[in-house]
Amino acid sequence: MLETEVLQQPKFNGPATTVESDYDYPPYVCGLSSAMKQVAKEELHEDENIRRQALAQFREWIAKHPHIKKCRTDAVFLLRFLRTKKFSVPSACEMLERYLTIRQLFPQWFQQLDINDPAINEIFENGYLVPLPQRDSSGRQVIFSRAAKFDPYKFTSVQMARVHSLICEALLDDEDSQVAGYVYINDESGMNMGFVSLWSLTDLRSIVKCIQNSTPMRHKETHFVNIPHYANRIIELGVSMLSDKLKKRIIVHKNVDILKSKIDAEILPKEYGGTMPMADMIREFKQKLVQRRAAILALDDMQIEVTKEAANFAGNDIGDIDAGVVGSFRKLEVD
Known part of the structure; x- marks a missing residue:
């Protein structure tokens, strides 16, 4: 407390x-x-x-x-x-x-981030991206994402980015998190081929640069779990754009059981071995988004x-992305 x-x-x-x-x-x-x-x-x-x-x-x-x-x-x-x-x-x-x-x-x-926006609200309530209510043993805020809960055929990369931005802005004034930092857990099971064409290379590069160079967050760990074999190159492409410091903080797990052996399993949603159902976590954080709505919108001033x-x-120069990774990314549709 x-x-x-x-x-x-x-x-x-x-x-x-x-x-x-x-x-x-x-x-x-x-x-x-x-x-x-x-x-x-x-x-x-x-x-x-x-x-x-x-x-x-x-x-x-x-x-x-x-x-x-x-x-x-x-x-x-x-x-x-x-x-x-x-x-x-x-x-x-x-x-x-x-x-x-x-x-x-x-x-x-990054602007007009509003939980009352129908698309943002639907994506959030589907459970695509949810901050966990309990911190890990190091006092860090954990943000949990589930690819299966984002429909790339219904929503766009812009709407995906806006959900991430809204949730981050709702968290950034928390002082314990400013000090302890953030941990990200990404369950990629259910990632379908619609994700392949969701982001253009120029937009992907720009958003990655924004995240690592301009967002005031201490990124401590990023966990990936249940990556489908055909999605490896998508993850590899995104990782190739990160700084060496952030690359070293990425951990890939084959399944949830291995993930639970590496983190505090009790803080996870009940569906992943914790105690609190994901629906309750969504409902609880939704209240915070509503409370913070005016302050977040005021940032546009x-x-x-x-x-x-x-x-x-x-800038949108993608010349320094490894050609082999880009080539593999473009061939993803051929499994």
Whole structure:
């Protein structure tokens, strides 16, 4: 349980000629549990003094940025980036700039994220992507996906990406998760041939770059289980675009029994050997999505003037993808 849980109202700053003092912001009350405070100190070098100085520097940078027109500057929002970058203020500033940029470059993926959108709601309630209510033994948030619950003949890659973006935004202000990070479990059983043509290579490359370069999340582990033999190349293609750091954090399991031997099985849905039925998990997180709806939609108020240089990081060049992997991807229809 959190020692103190404070939900601050998002604060937005526009262009400024003078920098606001710390007294212009709501007082920050640390929302970390006692255990996470220790993890933050050991892994992120975070303490009260470092956090205060970093927030002040971050806000000054935002206020003076020539292209940022409007941005949240409340502590919990800025700590998304500072904690992801282990309190390197320059790196956190760069990630925020990219985060704001991709929201405007790819509004179809990152804006107007609304659980009341019929397609998003149906995909979520089908159980395609669900954060588990219990954390693992390391205090990490686990996000569970089931390919069989996404219909690629009914829904598009854009709608798939929007579900992922909505769920991430609903989680990102959670301070324990900012510190401990995220674990992803992907049950690929039921993945059909419709997934082969769901994503274009250019879109796949862009979304992968957005995830690993611009999203303020500590990606700790990614587990794949029950991958159909014909889907190996699809997974391989996506993995080929990841950084070496993230590639090393991918674990493939042949079946659920092996997966359960490697993680905390009791936190899984009841259908996978845990205690809580998936339907209850969906219902519980749906309440959070409804509660967070206004705050998530308000993120669309943020604005940055996108320069050509800033847009280059999300370019569509696919020349550096291994030709053999691309070739295999194109031949997937021939089993």
